Amino acid sequence: xxxxxxxxxxxxxxxxxxxxxxxxxxxxxxxxxxxxxxxxxxxxxxxxxxxxxxxxxxxxxxxxxxxxxxxxxxxxxxxxxxxxxxxxxxxxxxxxxxxxxxxxxxxxxxxxxxxxx
Amino acid sequence: xxxxxxxxxxxxxxxxxxxxxxxxxxxxxxxxxxxxxxxxxxxxxxxxxxxxxxxxxxxxxxxxxxxxxxxxxxxxxxxxxxxxxxxxxxxxxxxxxxxxxxxxxxxxxxxxxxxxx
Numbered sequence: 241x242x243x244x245x246x247x248x249x250x251x252x253x254x255x256x257x258x259x260x261x262x263x264x265x266x267x268x269x270x271x272x273x274x275x276x277x278x279x280x281x282x283x284x285x286x287x288x289x290x291x292x293x294x295x296x297x298x299x300x301x302x303x304x305x306x307x308x309x310x311x312x313x314x315x316x317x318x319x320x321x322x323x324x325x326x327x328x329x330x331x332x333x334x335x336x337x338x339x340x341x342x343x344x345x346x347x348x349x350x351x352x353x354x355x356x357x
Numbered sequence: 358x359x360x361x362x363x364x365x366x367x368x369x370x371x372x373x374x375x376x377x378x379x380x381x382x383x384x385x386x387x388x389x390x391x392x393x394x395x396x397x398x399x400x401x402x403x404x405x406x407x408x409x410x411x412x413x414x415x416x417x418x419x420x421x422x423x424x425x426x427x428x429x430x431x432x433x434x435x436x437x438x439x440x441x442x443x444x445x446x447x448x449x450x451x452x453x454x455x456x457x458x459x460x461x462x463x464x465x466x467x468x469x470x471x472x473x474x
Binding site: 277282290337344 | 389391395399400401403406448450452454460461462463464465466467468
């Protein structure tokens with residue numbers, strides 16, 4: 241079974257600064273996807289960034305980028321130029337590559353990020 | 358991206374009645390959808406996997422007869438909480454699997470708050 245660990249329950253950062261959220265996972269699969277989702281106070285789950293395990297290049301989406309270390313099973317999220325709207329709970333998630341509904345997201349427990357003015 | 362819509366956002370029902378929550382993929386077809394429950398300050402708990410045209414697959418400990426899931430079309434899955442009780446009050450959120458040649462991604466609905474009185 242896969243597990244996802246987010247070792248930082250809470251973090252804070254000053255507006256405009258950079259912060260990195262940690263995520264490690266355990267799996268015996270070779271083909272899978274990794275995600276970061278953001279859950280603001282509205283509780284909607286918003287996809288921040290996605291990484292395919294077969295791709296060596298780290299995914300980036302504007303101010304958000306990841307450091308994907310497949311051998312170390314590490315998938316950290318870097319938020320640059322933090323904005324007040326980035327305040328949210330961030331969940332790291334793993335999904336194995338499958339078919340027929342076998343794809344399930346395995347979530348970490350989340351990191352609560354607060355961006356301070 | 359992709360759009361998944363969940364309705365209603367808020368619902369209050371009387372104890373003993375049933376309530377239905379809808380999850381629609383608006384701009385893609387989803388053969389697989391998922392239903393989650395989220396307790397305060399916790400991660401998402403997968404309740405069941407909903408496959409179009411077949412029976413849902415429930416996670417261990419989730420009562421099939423209490424949480425009825427129907428996935429009658431490629432864009433709609435419904436969760437019906439039957440004979441609701443106050444302990445069923447929670448935040449329920451759905452997600453849909455979008456399959457592309459470039460890989461799979463899961464998008465979430467806005468979530469539904471259920472209060473049973």
